[in-house]
Amino acid sequence: MSNPVENIRVAIRCRGFNEKERKAGDKCIFSVENEGVCLVNPENPTDVHRFGFDHVFGPEAQQHELWDQVGKPALDKAFAGFNTTIFAYGQTGSGKTFSMQGVQGGADGELAGIIPRMNEALFARVGAETAANPDIHFLVTCSYFEIYNEVVYDLLDPDNRKNKGAGLEIREHTVLGIYVKGLQEMVVDTPKKLQALIDQGMASRTVGSTAMNDTSSRSHSVLSVKLHQRDASDAARSTFAKLNLVDLAGSERQKSTGAAGARLREGANINKSLSALGNVINALVEVAKGRKVFVPYRNSKLTRVLQESLGGNSLTAMLAAVSPAACNFAETLSTLQYASRAKAIQLRAVKNEEASQVCMHMMK
Numbered sequence: 306m307s308n309p310v311e312n313i314r315v316a317i318r319c320r321g322f323n324e325k326e327r328k329a330g331d332k333c334i335f336s337v338e339n340e341g342v343c344l345v346n347p348e349n350p351t352d353v354h355r356f357g358f359d360h361v362f363g364p365e366a367q368q369h370e371l372w373d374q375v376g377k378p379a380l381d382k383a384f385a386g387f388n389t390t391i392f393a394y395g396q397t398g399s400g401k402t403f404s405m406q407g408v409q410g411g412a413d414g415e416l417a418g419i420i421p422r423m424n425e426a427l428f429a430r431v432g433a434e435t436a437a438n439p440d441i442h443f444l445v446t447c448s449y450f451e452i453y454n455e456v457v458y459d460l461l462d463p464d465n466r467k468n469k470g471a472g473l474e475i476r477e478h479t480v481l482g483i484y485v486k487g488l489q490e491m492v493v494d495t496p497k498k499l500q501a502l503i504d505q506g507m508a509s510r511t512v513g514s515t516a517m518n519d520t521s522s523r524s525h526s527v528l529s530v531k532l533h534q535r536d537a538s539d540a541a542r543s544t545f546a547k548l549n550l551v552d553l554a555g556s557e558r559q560k561s562t563g564a565a566g567a568r569l570r571e572g573a574n575i576n577k578s579l580s581a582l583g584n585v586i587n588a589l590v591e592v593a594k595g596r597k598v599f600v601p602y603r604n605s606k607l608t609r610v611l612q613e614s615l616g617g618n619s620l621t622a623m624l625a626a627v628s629p630a631a632c633n634f635a636e637t638l639s640t641l642q643y644a645s646r647a648k649a650i651q652l653r654a655v656k657n658e659e660a661s662q663v664c665m666h667m668m669k
């Protein structure tokens with residue numbers, strides 16, 4: 306694989322009706338059509354919106370299908386030395402965290418989302434490759450942070466969490482790219498250790514109850530797993546890859562969330578950063594058409610952190626989560642429009658051989 310030019314891959318996932326929607330006897334306005342979706346305006350049945358996507362997962366789709374189509378290809382690319390990103394976008398309560406993290410328990414862990422599956426598959430592959438070739442050495446590190454009210458907090462550093470207000474700075478390195486200064490970078494060598502850090506980070510994440518979701522994520526979270534591969538017999542084949550797994554805070558209309566006070570302020574910040582993301586997506590669509598336009602990455606912490614994932618050195622998949630219920634028509638339409646625009650973004654990922662040379666110092 307060498308320097309592919311790829312569009313962002315966009316997947317849609319529609320959950321089933323939740324308790325509230327079922328009790329209200331709400332109508333289903335979403336249907337799957339081949340690799341596309343159809344959304345009908347409940348107020349006007351002739352107002353029909355059709356969109357095509359790379360993958361569509363209906364309410365009956367299982368977590369392992371999402372892993373096969375979206376998670377595993379990203380992991381394969383990381384092993385080939387490419388930065389990869391998966392980010393979940395969608396209305397609050399639409400199933401972003403369910404898709405990314407899933408639910409613990411259930412028979413054979415079938416409710417596990419992309420992140421725990423990624424963890425297990427990553428170390429299974431590290432074990433298999435090391436067994437097949439003793440010259441290959443791996444180093445896996447991870448960091449986990451959230452952006453809450455436009456401030457970056459380290460989810461793996463309890464002191465940083467206690468000291469709310471003093472956030473971390475986002476910086477840029479000529480070889481390693483965008484990074485968060487002072488963020489803890491933990492070395493992990495078993496899936497158990499990585500899962501313990503993920504659980505620790507999840508427990509620290511800012512969550513609040515809104516009218517739309519009892520445990521709504523009020524921050525954007527970024528789990529970043531770095532995979533360093535060193536080939537002792539051929540240094541030129543050493544690589545580095547960053548795997549970013551991003552669970553965005555839910556987009557929402559203030560009216561539908563019943564927000565007030567802190568929730569209202571959070572909501573305003575969430576909407577501000579998601580609209581900054583929308584503006585970056587719009588600009589990148591113009592760039593893909595060959596137009597020279599300014600891409601406003603610096604307008605929010607979120608877009609700055611996602612800069613490489615959206616328009617730089619990364620192969621990226623967007624997972625847009627939606628509700629099937631008529632009461633969410635406006636939000637679902639807006640998510641589908643947002644996701645549909647993102648499809649046009651082109652990515653130019655480069656195999657990280659140069660960066661790996663820098664990172665090799667960390668392994669010595």
Ligand SMILES: Nc1ncnc2c1ncn2[C@@H]1O[C@H](COP(=O)(O)OP(=O)(O)OP(=O)(O)O)[C@@H](O)[C@H]1O
Pocket residue numbers: 319320321323364395396397398399400401402403404408518520521522523553554555556626
């Ligand atoms: N595909 C699905 N199958 C079963 N349950 C689901 C599915 N998607 C979401 N849910 C359930 O719906 C509820 C809301 O989902 P989730 O917390 O993932 O939403 P979210 O998009 O992350 O919301 P927020 O932006 O508010 O954090 C949870 O109880 C979750 O378990």
